[in-house]
Amino acid sequence: MYDFIVVGAGFFGAVFAYEAKKAGKKVLVIEKRDHIGGNCYSYDHPKTNINIHKYGPHIFHTSSENIWTYINSFADFNDYRHRVLTTAGGKVYSLPINLATINKFYNLTLTPDEAKEFLKSKIPAIPFPKNLEEKAISLIGRELYETFIKGYTIKQWNCDPKELPAEVITRLPVRTTYNDVYYDDNYQGMPVGGYTPIFEKLLKDVPVELKTDFFEKKDYWKSVAKTLVYTGPIDCYFNYCYGNLRWRSCRFEIEEMQLDDYQGVSIMNYADREVPFTRIVESKHFYRERADLTRGTVIVREYPCDDPAEPYYPVNLKTDQEMLTGYQKLFSQEINVIFGGRLAEYKYYNMDQVIFRALEQAEKLLK
Numbered sequence: 275m276y277d278f279i280v281v282g283a284g285f286f287g288a289v290f291a292y293e294a295k296k297a298g299k300k301v302l303v304i305e306k307r308d309h310i311g312g313n314c315y316s317y318d319h320p321k322t323n324i325n326i327h328k329y330g331p332h333i334f335h336t337s338s339e340n341i342w343t344y345i346n347s348f349a350d351f352n353d354y355r356h357r358v359l360t361t362a363g364g365k366v367y368s369l370p371i372n373l374a375t376i377n378k379f380y381n382l383t384l385t386p387d388e389a390k391e392f393l394k395s396k397i398p399a400i401p402f403p404k405n406l407e408e409k410a411i412s413l414i415g416r417e418l419y420e421t422f423i424k425g426y427t428i429k430q431w432n433c434d435p436k437e438l439p440a441e442v443i444t445r446l447p448v449r450t451t452y453n454d455v456y457y458d459d460n461y462q463g464m465p466v467g468g469y470t471p472i473f474e475k476l477l478k479d480v481p482v483e484l485k486t487d488f489f490e491k492k493d494y495w496k497s498v499a500k501t502l503v504y505t506g507p508i509d510c511y512f513n514y515c516y517g518n519l520r521w522r523s524c525r526f527e528i529e530e531m532q533l534d535d536y537q538g539v540s541i542m543n544y545a546d547r548e549v550p551f552t553r554i555v556e557s558k559h560f561y562r563e564r565a566d567l568t569r570g571t572v573i574v575r576e577y578p579c580d581d582p583a584e585p586y587y588p589v590n591l592k593t594d595q596e597m598l599t600g601y602q603k604l605f606s607q608e609i610n611v612i613f614g615g616r617l618a619e620y621k622y623y624n625m626d627q628v629i630f631r632a633l634e635q636a637e638k639l640l641k
């Protein structure tokens with residue numbers, strides 16, 4: 275008999291399992307895939323020796339000193355600062371939208387103060403932005419929105435930006451300086467050696483059963499532990515009784531090249547709707563310190579798609595929010611079950627937020 279059975283070996287499950295084990299509890303982790311790490315899983319590409327994030331790029335960033343200290347106890351981090359470019363209408367611009375983007379787009383040489391006034395003149399009065407489109411226009415005006423946000427967002431989410439929650443766009447800062455670092459957080463970097471070694475350390479002393487689908491023997495797995503920690507999709511847990519929540523997924527097209535450098539930056543976004551992918555990731559730029567150990571390059575084109583078997587992003591339309599309320603009610607009636615992480619909470623969490631939630635739950639339960 276285990277104290278905890280943890281379903282899913284992503285950040286929530288692995289951190290919770292580590293903390294439970296440290297507290298002297300008996301823990302078992304089961305994982306549907308053939309590897310640990312959830313969507314943070316990374317591997318060294320055999321021919322080039324470049325570390326690839328199999329399920330899309332993960333850049334660690336947080337403003338919490340506690341989380342930064344915690345994650346640094348499992349890996350050394352390099353000093354990578356995320357800088358993104360975007361191609362729109364045949365030109366390359368800096369992201370997130372900053373003074374370089376504004377000046378290039380409008381062919382101007384504004385100072386920060388002038389840019390603030392200029393943006394104000396472009397922004398219509400929207401006192402209470404209700405959705406992604408209104409929020410974006412209230413921050414940058416319609417022209418910048420239509421060029422850099424609208425097409426990308428439609429490709430990414432496959433729905434009208436007027437249906438999407440406003441918060442999605444506030445993930446990106448808007449700046450009237452030339453600061454082009456993508457994130458505002460105090461602590462940022464890439465784990466040297468990729469993410470998988472972090473999970474190997476977290477789960478070093480915990481038994482993990484891979485290729486094990488919880489739903490094939492749900493009652494059995496629930497019977498072997500006092501408490502279930504579930505990190506899979508919440509709608510799946512309740513057998514879709516209120517319907518399927520909308521998730522967005524991604525298809526990754528990987529290409530190895532006999533080139534030193536394909537695009538000169540880790541991520542190039544493609545803002546135009548006609549370009550079928552949203553971005554191209556060239557991972558070698560995440561790990562400058564490893565340059566001498568790699569050969570050639572690898573690029574990955576990302577094609578957002580719907581794939582119920584691989585849920586990555588909660589779309590969170592109004593209908594989803596209603597459904598989620600129903601599922602949360604059911605969850606509150608469950609005894610000895612914890613739900614955590616992006617899939618189980620249906621929240622567009624970043625890695626640091628997931629770790630924070632796992633530590634919070636662990637502290638509550640392991641006291």
Ligand code: UDP
Pocket residue numbers: 360369422423424426427430442443445446543545
């Ligand atoms: N976004 C956009 N254009 C861009 C980059 C982002 O319109 O060039 C919007 C888009 O709706 C996206 C959201 O901002 O889903 C959040 O972007 P982020 O870079 O945080 O996405 P992630 O890295 O999580 O895929």
